[in-house]
Each structure stands twice: as structure tokens, then as C-alpha cells.
Amino acid sequence: MEAIERILVVGAGTMGRQIAMSAALAGYTATVQDINADMLAAAGADLGTWAATRVGKGKLDSDAASQALSRLSYTTNLQEAAGSADFVIEAATERLDIKKEIFATLGSYTPAHAVLASNSSTLGSSKVAEASGRAEQVCNMHFFNPALVMKCVEVVRHDLTSDATVAVTLELARRLGKQPVLINHEIPGFVANRLMGAIQREALALADAGAATIEDIDTTARTALGHPMGPFELMDLVGLDVITFIAEATYAETSDPADAPHPRVQALEATGRLGRKSGSGFYDYGQGGH
Ligand SMILES: NC(=O)c1ccc[n+]([C@@H]2O[C@H](COP(=O)([O-])OP(=O)(O)OC[C@H]3O[C@@H](n4cnc5c(N)ncnc54)[C@H](O)[C@@H]3O)[C@@H](O)[C@H]2O)c1
Missing domain, CATH: 3.40.50.720 (NAD(P)-binding Rossmann-like Domain)
Structure with a gap:
């Protein structure tokens, strides 16, 4: 050393x-x-x-x-x-x-x-x-x-x-x-991105099921679990194109449908809503936005 x-x-x-x-x-x-x-x-x-x-x-x-x-x-x-x-x-x-x-x-x-x-x-x-x-x-x-x-x-x-x-x-x-x-051994996503992926998948499933709004899901992550930001806020920060890229790479390795890119993320991406860097994603970041 x-x-x-x-x-x-x-x-x-x-x-x-x-x-x-x-x-x-x-x-x-x-x-x-x-x-x-x-x-x-x-x-x-x-x-x-x-x-x-x-x-x-x-x-x-x-x-x-x-x-x-x-x-x-x-x-x-x-x-x-x-x-x-x-x-x-x-x-x-x-x-x-x-x-x-x-x-x-x-x-x-x-x-x-x-x-x-x-x-x-x-x-x-x-x-x-x-x-x-x-x-x-x-x-x-x-x-x-x-x-x-x-x-x-x-x-x-x-x-x-x-x-x-x-x-x-x-x-x-x-x-x-x-x-x-x-x-200890190679695993797609290593540890941090796997943990993040699991939380994001569950957050998307809850939103899809209409269980709560994305705002309330994010608030719960912050106020109940002590996360510095909610999963939707974090996806917007990372960039929805990057989220899809990571999902594609993980899915290519695992072939597990649960790892595949999420349609809701892809739909936003297709309209140019990439998150904070493009001014909008799950949230709007323009004047008066989130
Ligand atoms: N951005 C992130 O959040 C993040 C986080 C952790 C790890 N990573 C990893 O870090 C690596 C770089 O990511 P980034 O976000 O900094 O990318 P980036 O696009 O910002 O930078 C990549 C750089 O590599 C250079 N490059 C391309 N081909 C090269 C070559 N043959 N020789 C030397 N330089 C070359 C490019 O000119 C560019 O400057 C990737 O492997 C990525 O998976 C990225």
C-alpha cells in the first residue's frame, strides 16, 4: 500500500x-x-x-x-x-x-x-x-x-x-x-443499485395500483423511513434515461422481468421528461414547480 x-x-x-x-x-x-x-x-x-x-x-x-x-x-x-x-x-x-x-x-x-x-x-x-x-x-x-x-x-x-x-x-x-x-462476487447492480431498484419498483407498483399519489409515497419515504428524498424524487434526480439504462443492463444480465425497464418511466422518457435535467419528470421543476 x-x-x-x-x-x-x-x-x-x-x-x-x-x-x-x-x-x-x-x-x-x-x-x-x-x-x-x-x-x-x-x-x-x-x-x-x-x-x-x-x-x-x-x-x-x-x-x-x-x-x-x-x-x-x-x-x-x-x-x-x-x-x-x-x-x-x-x-x-x-x-x-x-x-x-x-x-x-x-x-x-x-x-x-x-x-x-x-x-x-x-x-x-x-x-x-x-x-x-x-x-x-x-x-x-x-x-x-x-x-x-x-x-x-x-x-x-x-x-x-x-x-x-x-x-x-x-x-x-x-x-x-x-x-x-x-x-464478495459480481451481481448485477451490486448492492446499492439493487436496493435502490427494489424501492423504486415497489414505489411504482404502489402508484400503479392507485394506493397513494407519488407525492404521498415520496413523503412516506422521507418522514417514515428517514430517506433524504422519496423514490420518485430520486429517479428524477438521477435521470429517467439513466434509470432505464440501468434497468436494461440489469435485465440483460438477469432476464428477470422484474428488472426490466418500467413502462411508466419509459413513457415519461419518450416525451422528453427526463427528470430534473430536462425541467420535468415525475415532477415539474419549472417556475412554481416541485
Ligand atoms: N454518472 C454516474 O452517476 C455514475 C456513478 C457511478 C459510476 N459511474 C460509471 O462511471 C463511468 C463513467 O461515467 P460518467 O458518468 O463519468 O461518464 P461521462 O460520460 O461523464 O464521462 C465519460 C468520459 O469517458 C471518456 N472516454 C470515452 N472513451 C474513452 C477512452 N477510450 N479513453 C479515455 N476516455 C474515454 C469520454 O470522453 C468522457 O469524458 C461509467 O462506467 C459509469 O457506469 C457513473
């Missing part, structure tokens, strides 16, 4: 940039690699703004912020960045062909000791392990959005993941200030 100094994050999108900043704040040298130079520039600007805002609110020391930002670097060259990485967190676009190619390159160019982790929400790391040529050093390290805030990291081992890889990944997550949990 002492050997881990340099972390490579592949993918500068929503997740990758915040994972890299978490590593830089914890004292690691972090390189962010992306095939899209515009995304790298956007990531750098975004993290600069994030840090300035935190400093402005007194939540982050200004020296700590500038030191963290100086520990970050950005590149489009994966082979070069891989050469000095002790630990890689892949957070590229959710497509198996893309991830397989990345893991093949990582397997060829990272030092022999490097652990290769995938942040994928739906693709178990066994699917990319073989391409890396070092399956025992591959696992999922699943952060939650926003990665700078959310404490949970699901560390998911596949059949060949070694105990040493699991131990190093759990410890790294702790050093990033997270509270990691271990998932």
Missing part, C-alpha cells in the same frame, strides 16, 4: 474528474486521461471552480486546495500515463468495447504491481479482466455521484481477484476518505 503514489484516472467526465480530485486531496499524484481534450479542459476548469467555491465557503483550506490542484495533471496519452501508475481507476464511457480496449492497454503499459479498477456501475470487472492479462489485479471500485461527496465505494471482486488486490483497493478507498464495502 505504501507503494501507491501515483493514481491514473481514465475518463474525465462526471465521475473521473471528481475521483481524481478526491485522490489529489488525499495527497496522491493524480493523472486524468481522456481521449477528448475538451473534456480534460472542462474537468480542469470545473475542479478549479469547485475548489475556489469550497475555499470561499471556508470548507477547504486555500493551501490544501492549491496543493491538490497542483497534484493533478491531464493528458490524452494513455500509454504514457499508464507507465508510471501504481493504481488505475477507469471511469470511461459505459461501453464494454471501450473498456476492454482500455484494460488491454493498461495491462501492457502499467507497472507489474499496478491494480486496475473499473468504476463501472453495470459492467462487472470480470468482463475486462482477461483483456488486461492480469485478472487477479482487476476489480470494480464503484464510486457514487458526486464522488467528492458520497462516502460509499463498492469494491467488487470477481472470481479471480486476489485477496491482495481487494485489500489494497479497500485501503485506498479509506485513504480517500471513503467508507468502502466489499461485494
Whole structure:
């Protein structure tokens, strides 16, 4: 574990940039690699703004912020960045062909000791392990959005993941200030998304049965169960297109009709109601909206 100094994050999108900043704040040298130079520039600007805002609110020391930002670097060259990485967190676009190619390159160019982790929400790391040529050093390290805030990291081992890889990944997550949990074998949705899916399915079934309004179902989740938001509010926040994507991916793995995309979510999606990001979903977020 002492050997881990340099972390490579592949993918500068929503997740990758915040994972890299978490590593830089914890004292690691972090390189962010992306095939899209515009995304790298956007990531750098975004993290600069994030840090300035935190400093402005007194939540982050200004020296700590500038030191963290100086520990970050950005590149489009994966082979070069891989050469000095002790630990890689892949957070590229959710497509198996893309991830397989990345893991093949990582397997060829990272030092022999490097652990290769995938942040994928739906693709178990066994699917990319073989391409890396070092399956025992591959696992999922699943952060939650926003990665700078959310404490949970699901560390998911596949059949060949070694105990040493699991131990190093759990410890790294702790050093990033997270509270990691271990998932002992690959299961579609891991734990958090399965729990969320079960609650959402039941909420949709209750609404379909006319048992209560979506507003009252959400209120019940908040006031009786202590959830920070109700299932419909949460689906709107995540994005109804993302909810359908996760359901499709889970259904493709399980063939269980209960996991299939819900018609009510799909109907809203078809009319462009994607949740908060489009201004409406289960609720309206325009002026005077929810
Ligand atoms: N968004 C979430 O809420 C969330 C939460 C947990 C996990 N994840 C997982 O994180 C990963 C990334 O998701 P995101 O939401 O950050 O996606 P995103 O679309 O915001 O970013 C993906 C980035 O990957 C880059 N990319 C594409 N191909 C690449 C390649 N060959 N090499 C390097 N970079 C490449 C893209 O240019 C883009 O910048 C996915 O596997 C997703 O399942 C997402």
C-alpha cells in the first residue's frame, strides 16, 4: 500500500474528474486521461471552480486546495500515463468495447504491481479482466455521484481477484476518505443499485395500483423511513434515461422481468421528461414547480 503514489484516472467526465480530485486531496499524484481534450479542459476548469467555491465557503483550506490542484495533471496519452501508475481507476464511457480496449492497454503499459479498477456501475470487472492479462489485479471500485461527496465505494471482486488486490483497493478507498464495502462476487447492480431498484419498483407498483399519489409515497419515504428524498424524487434526480439504462443492463444480465425497464418511466422518457435535467419528470421543476 505504501507503494501507491501515483493514481491514473481514465475518463474525465462526471465521475473521473471528481475521483481524481478526491485522490489529489488525499495527497496522491493524480493523472486524468481522456481521449477528448475538451473534456480534460472542462474537468480542469470545473475542479478549479469547485475548489475556489469550497475555499470561499471556508470548507477547504486555500493551501490544501492549491496543493491538490497542483497534484493533478491531464493528458490524452494513455500509454504514457499508464507507465508510471501504481493504481488505475477507469471511469470511461459505459461501453464494454471501450473498456476492454482500455484494460488491454493498461495491462501492457502499467507497472507489474499496478491494480486496475473499473468504476463501472453495470459492467462487472470480470468482463475486462482477461483483456488486461492480469485478472487477479482487476476489480470494480464503484464510486457514487458526486464522488467528492458520497462516502460509499463498492469494491467488487470477481472470481479471480486476489485477496491482495481487494485489500489494497479497500485501503485506498479509506485513504480517500471513503467508507468502502466489499461485494464478495459480481451481481448485477451490486448492492446499492439493487436496493435502490427494489424501492423504486415497489414505489411504482404502489402508484400503479392507485394506493397513494407519488407525492404521498415520496413523503412516506422521507418522514417514515428517514430517506433524504422519496423514490420518485430520486429517479428524477438521477435521470429517467439513466434509470432505464440501468434497468436494461440489469435485465440483460438477469432476464428477470422484474428488472426490466418500467413502462411508466419509459413513457415519461419518450416525451422528453427526463427528470430534473430536462425541467420535468415525475415532477415539474419549472417556475412554481416541485
Ligand atoms: N454518472 C454516474 O452517476 C455514475 C456513478 C457511478 C459510476 N459511474 C460509471 O462511471 C463511468 C463513467 O461515467 P460518467 O458518468 O463519468 O461518464 P461521462 O460520460 O461523464 O464521462 C465519460 C468520459 O469517458 C471518456 N472516454 C470515452 N472513451 C474513452 C477512452 N477510450 N479513453 C479515455 N476516455 C474515454 C469520454 O470522453 C468522457 O469524458 C461509467 O462506467 C459509469 O457506469 C457513473
